[in-house]
Amino acid sequence: MDHVTVSQLCNEISSLLEEKLGAKGASLAKRARKVRRALPREIRAYIEVLIEADAKSEDPRIAMQVDPATVTNAFAKTREYLIKIDPKEERITRQYKFAALVMSQVIIVFVVFLIVMQQTGYL
DSSP: OOHHHHHHHHHHHHHHHHHHHOOOOSSHHHHHHHTGGGSOHHHHHHHHHHHHHHHHHTSTTGGGGOOHHHHHHHHHHHHHHHHHOOHHHHHHHHHHHHHHHHHHHHHHHHHHHHHHHHHHTOO
């Protein structure tokens, strides 16, 4: 694969990462690092394949080592996953998870407070 094609594939995945997950960064590698935890392991591996192919395709001699089928498969799987993501739903889910975390911590502090009050004889 030539550098222009691989670069176009990486740019499309990079723009999808920004659009769907809000990843900021100058390159695909930086954007992938920003949203590392939000992506499944398999998709992260596919993105790494794309990043390596982009780096290898810059040099014409090393570009022959890039397997077009692997790159195309990695691009297709990553794009398919990213297109399914709904940014609004992701934001709401993140907010619910944060609220659940805060509420669980408040409950734990309250239970510890009650246990301390009972042990010291104030309750």
